[in-house]
Amino acid sequence: MTTRVLLIGGSSEIGLAIxxxxxxxxxxxxxxxxxxxxxxxxxxxxxxxxGISEVLHDVVDADDSPARQSExxxxxxxxxxxxxxxxxxxxxxxxxxxxxxxPAKAEEVMRVNFVGNGSMLLExxxxxxxxxxxxxxxxxxxxxxxxxxxxxxxxxxxAGLDALAQGIADASAGSGVRVLVVRPGFVNTKMTAGLKxxxxxxxxxAVADATVRALDGHAHTxxxxxxxxxxxxxxxxxxxxxxxxxxx
Numbered sequence: 152m153t154t155r156v157l158l159i160g161g162s163s164e165i166g167l168a169i170x171x172x173x174x175x176x177x178x179x180x181x182x183x184x185x186x187x188x189x190x191x192x193x194x195x196x197x198x199x200x201x202g203i204s205e206v207l208h209d210v211v212d213a214d215d216s217p218a219r220q221s222e223x224x225x226x227x228x229x230x231x232x233x234x235x236x237x238x239x240x241x242x243x244x245x246x247x248x249x250x251x252x253x254p255a256k257a258e259e260v261m262r263v264n265f266v267g268n269g270s271m272l273l274e275x276x277x278x279x280x281x282x283x284x285x286x287x288x289x290x291x292x293x294x295x296x297x298x299x300x301x302x303x304x305x306x307x308x309x310a311g312l313d314a315l316a317q318g319i320a321d322a323s324a325g326s327g328v329r330v331l332v333v334r335p336g337f338v339n340t341k342m343t344a345g346l347k348x349x350x351x352x353x354x355x356x357a358v359a360d361a362t363v364r365a366l367d368g369h370a371h372t373x374x375x376x377x378x379x380x381x382x383x384x385x386x387x388x389x390x391x392x393x394x395x396x397x398x399x
Contacts, residue, residue: 161185166240168359183208213267264308
C-alpha cells in the first residue's frame with residue numbers, strides 16, 4: 152500500500168527526512184504545504200531525486216487566516232483522497248536575545264510557532280477525525296519540557312504547541328486518529344546554522360528514524376536522542392536558581 156503523507160512545512164529538513172525515511176518502508180505519496188513556492192519546488196525535486204515520484208505541493212503560510220489555512224488543507228485532503236500521515240513541521244527559530252529581542256521578531260516567533268502552527272494542527276485533526284483514521288506527527292522540542300533562559304520565547308511558543316498536541320491526543324482517544332509528539336534536542340540543520348550546538352545534538356535523519364519507528368508503536372511522545380527523556384526528567388526537578396546557570 153502507498154502511504155499518503157501531508158508535510159506541513161514542506162521545505163523542513165526534518166519533515167523531508169521523515170518522508171524519505173517512510174519511503175524506505177514502502178511507496179509514499181507526498182503532498183507538501185509551505186509558504187514559499189520555489190522552496191517547495193526545490194523540496195519536491197529533492198524527494199524525486201531520492202526516488203519518490205508524484206510529489207505535489209501548494210502554498211499556505213502559518214500567518215494566513217484560519218479560513219485560508221482551512222481552504223489549503225481541505226484542498227489537499229480532497230485532492231489526495233485523505234492522508235495516512237500528517238507531519239506538522241512548521242517553525243521559525245528566533246528570539247535568542249530573550250527580553251532584548253526586537254518586539255516584532257518576538258511576536259513573530261510566538262505567532263508562527265504556536266498560533267499559526269496550532270491552527271493548522273486543529274484543522275488537520277478535524278480532517279483526520281472525519282476520515283476516521285490517520286496519524287499526526289507534531290514536531291516539538293525538548294525546550295517545551297522546561298524552557299531555558301537562553302531562548303525563552305521560542306521555548307514558550309513550542310511549549311504551547313506541545314501542550315495543545317498532547318491535549319488533542321487525549322481528546323481523540325478512540326477516534327482512530329493518533330497523535331505523536333516529537334521532542335528533538337538541538338538538530339543540526341540550516342535553521343540552526345551558526346548557533347553553538349547544545350549537548351547531545353542530533354541530525355534530521357536521526358529524528359526521522361526515531362519518528363518513523365515510533366509511528367509503528369504506541370508511544371505518544373518520542374525524545375531524540377532517547378537519553379534526553381531521562382535528562383529532562385531530572386532537569387524538571389532542578390531548582391530554578393541552579394537551572395538558570397546550566398549551560399543548556
